[in-house]
Each structure stands twice: as C-alpha cells, then as structure tokens.
Amino acid sequence: MKNLMKTSVAALALTVGANAAAAEGNLVLYHWFEYMPQEVLDKFTAETGIEVTMDTYDSNEAMLASLKAGAIGTYDLAVPSDYMVSIMGSEGMLDTIADGELHNKGNIAPEWVDVSFDPGRQSSIPYQWGSTSFSVNRDVYAGEIQTTDILFNPPAELQGRINMLDSQGDVTALASLHLGIPQCSSDREQLKALNDLLQGAKAHWASFNSDTAKEVLVSGDAAAGMIYDGFNSKAREEGANVEYAFPTQGYIAWMDNVVLLKDAPNRDSALKFMDFLLEPENIAAITNYAAYNAGVTGVSEFLDPALAAQPEKNPHADAGNGVFIQVCDEATQAVYDQIWTNLKK
Amino acid sequence: MAAGAASGGSAVTDTYKDARTWLLLPAWLTxxxxxxxxxxxxxxxxxxxxxxxxxxxxxxxxxxxxxxxxDRGLFGDDPAKIEWTYILIFWRSIWQAGAATILSLVIGFPTAYFIATRPEKSRPLWVFLITIPYWVNLLIRTVSMKFLLRDQGPLNDFLINIGLIDSPIHIVNTNFAVQLGLFYSYLPFMVLPIYAAVERYNFSLSEAAADLYATKATTLRRILLPAVKPGVIAGCILVFVPSMGSFLAPDLLGGAKNFMIGSLIEEQFKGNAGNWPFGAAASMILMSMVLVLLMFYARQQAKSEKAEG
Structure with a gap:
C-alpha cells in the first residue's frame, strides 16, 4: 500500500516535472544511481545549452515498472541492460532512430553494433559493459576460487558469510551456469535441480543485497559476494583484500545501453546527448568513473591507463564464457518466479 | 485519540459550526x-x-x-493444496511486528511514565528529546543501526573490550536485528500516546490506593494500567501496523533473505515477478487484517465506555 502511494505520488510529481521540462533545450534522463559523473552532464550543458534533469533507479525491473505505471512520455532516455532492451523493445517502449539521425553512430565498436538485444542498433547505443561474478576476501579464504562452488557449495570458511545480489536474473543465471543447464529451461528435472540447489545453498548465505554489495565486502560483513566487476575494483581501492573470480563454469556478461524512449518529450536533445556519449572522450570519462568498459572505438587514449590492467578486466585462461541473461517466455518465466519466491519465502 | 474525546466529556459548543463544511473540505479531499x-x-x-x-x-x-x-506445485499443474508460503510470510511479519511492539511497550511505558511525572515545565523538553532522532530520514537511521550492530561495529567492539564476549555476536541479518530496527523506527509512536494518557491520569488515585494498603504492583495493575489503557492500545496499534508493512528494516537489517509482507508486495511491483494483481491482492489481504484488528479495538473501546457509563 505504501508503495502504491509512493508510486502515485511519484507519477504525479513526474507529470508536473514533465510539463516544466517540455520547454526548449531540456533533456530528461532516467538513469541508474551512481553511474553518471556530474562533470559529464555539465560539459554537455556547456556545449549545447541543454539543461539535463536526471532521475535514478536501482534495478532494471524498477525502471520498467515505473515506465509502465505511466512515466513513459516523461523521459527521453533510459539506460536498460541488455535483456531489458529486448523486453522494452517487445513492449513497444522504444523509439526507432532513423539512418543518419545519429552522426556518431559509426563510432560504436563493430562487435557491439549487431547485438542480439537490438540488431543494428535501431533504438540504442552502448553505455558501459562488464561482467557480474563474485569475489572472495583473501584474508578469510586462501583456496581455489575460480569455481561457482564458492557460492553454491561454499567451503567452511565462507559458509554463512556470503552476500548475494538481490536480483532474480543474476542469481538464477549464475546457478544455471553452475548446473550447466540453459537459462530458460523447460525441462522439469533441470528446474527441480535448480530449485533444490538454491534451497540448499541459501543456508550458507548471509544476505541478499545489491545496493550495498560493495560495502559489505569492504566492511568485512561478508567474506564473499556476488558483485559487478567495476564495484569490485572500487572495493579494492577502498582497501578490501578481495579477488574477483572468473569461474570456469562461466560468468554473466552485461551491457547497459542508452535507449531512446517512445514519446520522448525532447527527442532532438536526446539524439544530441546520444551523439555526445558516442564521442570517445566523453564516454571515456564515464568509464574512468564507473570502472567498466566503453563500447566505442577510439576511447583507449582517453582512458585511465590503470583501468586496462585491472584484474577485473582480464579473465584468466581457464575462465568460462561470459553469457548474457536471457529473456524467457511467459510460461517459463512463471516457473523461475516461483523458484525465486520459494527461495525467499 | 478516541480516548481524549471520551475523557473530555459532554458535547462542546461548536463555535465554527457554520464553517464546518469548508473546514473539513481539505481533509476530505486529501x-x-x-x-x-x-x-x-x-x-x-x-x-x-x-x-x-x-x-x-x-x-x-x-x-x-x-x-x-x-499451491499447485512448481509447474502449476499439481492438484491444488493449501498454499502455506504466503501464510508463512504473513505469520512472520505478524510475529516480527508483535515482537517489536512488545519491545516498544516494555521500554516505552516506563519512559512515558517518567516524562509524565516530571514537573510540568520540563515535560515538553523531554518530549522534544524523544523526537530529535526522528528528524533524520528513516533510511539513514536504519543504515546507521546496521553500522552500530555489525560484527566489527562499535557495539561488538565495546562488548569485547569490556571482556563480556570473546568473539562478535552476529546481530545483523537476523530476525532480532529486524525487530530491533522496527522497535527503533516506531518507538515514539508508543511513547507519545502513553505519555498523553498518563499525563491526564489523576495521581491522587494512586495515593488513595496506597492509603487502602494496595501494594505498588497492585496499584499499577488495578489502578494505573486500566486508566491509561486507551493510550497503551493506541500506542500498540501505531507501532504494530506500520511494522507489519515495513520493508526497510527487513531488507537492510534482516539481509532480505526472507520476504516480509512489505517486501513481498514490493517485489510484485518493482521486482522480477511484475505481478501487479497479486501485489494488489496481498495488499488487500493485509489491509483487511489490519481493519479487523482496528474494528476489534473500536468495539472494545465502545464496550468499556459503556461499562463506565
């Protein structure tokens, strides 16, 4: 109930905000928390005179829910991850960028042009990409960590001291890699095995937390935890003796993308901002801040040299493949939702 | 509160009778x-x-x-059985909220009594002191609580330093931490109504009881408590109801390992499940439960007023 009230009030506030933003030279951005340095926005405003308003969200699903609850038509751009681009595309929430509308489209790195979630980049451009795996505090556990057993069948030192991301997609995807089964399985034995695996492993987990995934490792509350690569390098910088693992079973790859939303109130400003983000110097500033990777050619000269050498950026020779989270159909998804509810009941 | 109106006695002349509709309009609209x-x-x-x-x-x-x-099983095609999952989640929430309420009552009642028995001039200061921590946002207070309680936090450091324990007690990510967080979040809602009730209490009744050889415990049980009961009940409701739907404390202090009602509903709207009708249904069931509770309270109240005449 409290939530609904919050949503309604937020929707109301957004409508008011949107009216104010409809004036010329504005841009309304819907973005993740802690993912956009203010300097980059200031630079864009200085170059173009366009004022940027930014609201933030903490999960792809929260963003989707907010847009579905009526915020579409309020925002110009959002920054969904790979699988969420597919979902938003299939929900008809994205606008198509015509040929020639983006002057810097040629700057997109060739391997990131024909992506499965937006073939030919009809509605999106790359923002940052990276991996999701886990890391282990080496002061606590010195043994082998390049295996998903760390999370799902942990050694005694780590039992009860593991933080998981509070994200159904990431947790079930990694568990599927551990079992060697497809992400959207409809095989009942496989699904039962997945359910049992998570039920059994839960006893060894201390918490589910995404926002504080880095803090719990730095403070020592958790001795191991699922984490994004950039978060882990920040944890190391803050003094935690944590090592990021690239398990042999595989890990999760992701790419966040800037998408042009349907009914964008400031479509021209939005395209200008997308062009701005495709300039190597600008996107490199974001990469230096977030410690992930850019999907634009020619960024390397603007990047902090230390970044490329980070262990989180260099999988070892035996590392498994990085796999994107897949989008399941409705019937299959219902079973995965049930498994997640079983896990957290 | 209802109690105030009851003890206030007979109907009051309504000076603003003519403007009544207009005065109520903002409240009605809201x-x-x-x-x-x-x-x-x-x-x-x-x-x-x-x-x-x-x-x-x-x-x-x-x-x-x-x-x-x-419950129709993992794949939705088993014969229907009773679903215990959500009943369990509701039960857990009730239990956590109940524990937080009792904790608040045990600590809030003496506090309220203490404030109400101070000289009249200094009472506002004590009430003011109670509210000071609540000027800070709930999220920040809950996170600070986590920092205090964590294994390497000040509380454990202190207990180890004075030699009371050898290794840190795990408090964060337990049910107890959630109860503590709820208790801390809503304590003033317990203290203030009880304080209001005790302040109106006629202390000569306690003196009379003592003159008639009642022990202190008997005076508390038979004289003070019945007199301030409406305040106690109001406080319990004000702590219990928001605790049941809370999701900040369970997520941050309980480690989000187990759904409470609040987080279950949040998941339906903001999480992967994206099941709005189910979230709405769970909210409706929660609300019905709270309504039943409040109606029960209202009936008790009416009954006791009748009994008093």
Missing part, C-alpha cells in the same frame, strides 16, 4: 485523493488479469487470490 482512490484502484487491480512483466489486462480474474491461497 483522504479521497490520497487514500480512498488508491485503495479502490488496488481493490480493482486485485481482481484483474496479470499482464506479463507488470501491468494489468482489463479482464476479471481470481488468479491473484487463487495464487495466495492455493
């Missing part, structure tokens, strides 16, 4: 737009068909309530 309309919307949504990944299809359906009460 209640209609911000309370009645969303609740009505949720009620309707709970009977609609779920749209994949959030949203509703405008077709009547009982699927949300079916999901709440019947």
């Amino acid at each position: 209640l209609t737009i911000l309370v009645a309309a969303p609740v009505f919307m949720m009620l309707i949504y709970s009977f609609l068909t779920k749209e994949f990944r959030g949203g509703v299809i405008w077709e009547f359906s009982l699927a949300a309530y079916d999901q709440f009460f019947f």
